């Protein structure tokens with residue numbers, strides 16, 4: 001029974017110490033109770049915690065700048081949870097395809113992989129291959145096509161004129177830490193590029209330093225059109241940015257308006273301050289370098 005934690009260590013109520021190799025499923029990549037993130041959260045909580053999205057604030061731009069410096073990407077939208085970021089990425093991908101690529105309305109197909117895990121909302125469990133996640137929750141949304149993870153030939157055959165995006169975990173986490181065959185990510189990225197299909201990488205589990213590179217896609221020098229990040233953005237602190245989707249190039253994500261994806265409780269200033277500190281908090285003493 002865990003009582004406290006610090007850095008990479010967990011302590012139970014009897015004082016036993018454990019090396020935490022799970023990092024709360026990638027929520028505390030910077031280590032537990034990271035002092036810089038905690039300090040940022042406490043300081044911000046005493047200033048202003050949340051504004052509605054009708055107002056600008058002084059923290060969100062800093063977080064966007066950190067994300068831009070980290071990835072080179074042009075646009076970002078903060079969400080309250082990872083699965084919300086996945087949902088928003090799907091909406092943006094569909095809208096781009098309808099308005100820019102001319103897929104007939106309502107016909108967009110998004111390719112996903114078997115054994116995927118992208119969260120727990122009704123549309124996301126609807127394209128899961130895991131009966132435990134789906135059973136008794138249907139009916140589900142149409143518009144998703146499932147292929148085996150890591151097979152570029154099947155991906156090539158699955159792409160049609162109505163394919164709007166390929167959504168992938170570069171390393172499948174929940175499925176048991178499954179790596180794709182060497183070269184798959186590179187081949188998948190090339191197929192997406194050749195067919196003008198958006199590549200959407202869910203790096204909630206594999207990103208932000210979890211696999212020895214900042215993002216798992218980088219193992220094959222691939223950067224997706226849309227990158228989905230999650231809870232580690234703010235080091236697992238609550239409140240904290242639970243997710244974000246960021247787009248490499250504004251043209252590949254337009255037309256997107258933030259109010260189409262967030263409304264009542266946008267990520268607050270505490271969330272953003274944690275995000276900024278979380279990003280700067282990598283380095284010596286962190287769970288990840």
Ligand SMILES: Cc1ncc(COP(=O)(O)O)c(C=O)c1O
Nearest residue numbers: 081082083117118119202204205
């Ligand atoms: C790869 C992946 N995508 C999406 C999610 C969903 O994130 P959240 O639980 O913050 O909604 C998770 C959660 O662990 C995840 O591992």
